[in-house]
Structure formats: C-alpha cells, structure tokens
Amino acid sequence: MAFRSSALATRLALALLLSAPGVLLTACGDGNKPTAANVxxxxxxxxxxxxxxxxxxxxxxxxxxxxxxxxxxxxxxxxxxxxxxxxxxxxxxxxxxxxxxxxxxxxxxxxxxxxxxxxxxxxxxxxxxxxxxxxxxxxxxxxxxxxxxxxxxxxxxxxxxxxxxxxxxxxxxx
The missing domain is CATH 3.10.50.40 (Chitinase A; domain 3)
Structure with missing residues (x-):
C-alpha cells in the first residue's frame, strides 16, 4: 500500500508541476482586459x-x-x-x-x-x-x-x- 500511495503522490506532484506554468501564465493576464497582444x-x-x-x-x-x-x-x-x-x-x-x-x-x-x-x-x-x-x-x-x-x-x-x-x-x- 505504501508503494501505491507513493506512486500516486509522485504522479499528482508531477501533474501539478507540469500544469503549474499554465496556471501561473493564465493568472498573469486578465482575460477581460485588453492587452497589446490581443487588441x-x-x-x-x-x-x-x-x-x-x-x-x-x-x-x-x-x-x-x-x-x-x-x-x-x-x-x-x-x-x-x-x-x-x-x-x-x-x-x-x-x-x-x-x-x-x-x-x-x-x-x-x-x-x-x-x-x-x-x-x-x-x-x-x-x-x-x-x-x-x-x-x-x-x-x-x-x-x-x-x-x-x-x-x-x-x-x-x-x-x-x-x-x-x-x-x-x-x-x-x-
């Protein structure tokens, strides 16, 4: 059981790390406000x-x-x-x-x-x-x-x- 929990924890941690840049980049811009890139x-x-x-x-x-x-x-x-x-x-x-x-x-x-x-x-x-x-x-x-x-x-x-x-x-x- 400890192995499965450890593998699951590793997968979750990896998934979070891989998705973090997308979450962070999305948080940098407010989709409701125009920016130079989307005008x-x-x-x-x-x-x-x-x-x-x-x-x-x-x-x-x-x-x-x-x-x-x-x-x-x-x-x-x-x-x-x-x-x-x-x-x-x-x-x-x-x-x-x-x-x-x-x-x-x-x-x-x-x-x-x-x-x-x-x-x-x-x-x-x-x-x-x-x-x-x-x-x-x-x-x-x-x-x-x-x-x-x-x-x-x-x-x-x-x-x-x-x-x-x-x-x-x-x-x-x-």
Whole structure:
C-alpha cells in the first residue's frame, strides 16, 4: 500500500508541476482586459478615423483597401500624377488626431521633402497616399497605425499605435 500511495503522490506532484506554468501564465493576464497582444488595432484605428471624420463633418474621404483615407482639399487632376519610381516633393504637416503637431515642413524652412515614391524610404502610408495625388494637389492623409509607425511609435512625439493625420501638398513630380 505504501508503494501505491507513493506512486500516486509522485504522479499528482508531477501533474501539478507540469500544469503549474499554465496556471501561473493564465493568472498573469486578465482575460477581460485588453492587452497589446490581443487588441485588433485595425478595428480600433478604423473606429478612431470614422469618429474623426464624423466629428469634423468630413464627407469627401476616400477609403483605400489598406485602411488609409485620402481627403482631397484642392484637387489638381491635370497635374502630373505621382507614381512609383518618380521623385516627389511634398510640403506637409504631421499631427496626431488630437491636433498635436509632431513634424512639419515649416519646422524645416518650409522646404519640400523629396523622396522616390514606392521605395519604402518613408512610412507606408506616405508611399500609398502620395501615389493617389497629382502635382499641385493638396489633401489630407489619415493613416491607421500600421501604415505609420505601428507598435513602436517614433520617439517621444508619436506614441505606439497612433493614428496619424498629414496635411500634404504635392509640390513636384519628376
């Protein structure tokens, strides 16, 4: 009998030891509270952008499949279209949805920022959004966090998973 009790005790102890990490890990997170790992930021960002559009009575926003929204302010359909591989020059103001400006051409002598479109030298939302524009056009890009700086943010000015708003003017297309 002592052998059976000892074997049973060993099995129980082993079962407890093997299940303890799962119990401990489960206890670390409250399944009712969202964590960074289980938040669907695409849905959160979409809701934030929709609220921003409604609050600002913007009805001309054009949603792209990626979740980017383009709001034309001063269309220029006869201007040269921006396209991948072309060098574009842009004046811009970048801000969070609460209006906090984090960067602007005005901070850099109002000189346009130039880059080759589609080469990934800028955040994905710029490559996608500027490609919708023509030379001389002004518009607003509303970028879900995945098309901006994502879960890392950028320095102290752009928090993780921030939806970004850029007012842009496509000054030149070469």
């Amino acid at each position: 669907d930021y695409a849905k959160v960002d979409e809701a934030l952008i929709q609220k921003y559009l409604a609050d600002n009575k913007i009805t001309t926003a054009q949603r792209q499949p990626s979740g980017l929204y383009y709001v034309p302010l001063a269309p220029s359909p006869t201007g040269t279209p921006a396209a991948a591989g072309k060098t574009v020059a842009v004046r811009y103001t970048g801000e969070l949805l609460d209006g906090t400006v984090f960067d602007a051409s005005a901070k850099h002598g109002n000189e346009p920022f130039s880059f080759v479109l589609g080469e990934g030298k800028v955040i994905p939302g710029w490559d996608q959004g500027i490609a919708l524009m023509h030379k001389g056009e002004k518009g607003v890009l509303l970028l879900p966090s995945a098309l901006g700086y994502g879960p890392d943010g950028a320095g102290s000015d752009i928090p993780p998973n921030a939806v970004l708003r850029f007012e842009v003017e496509l000054v030149d297309v070469q």
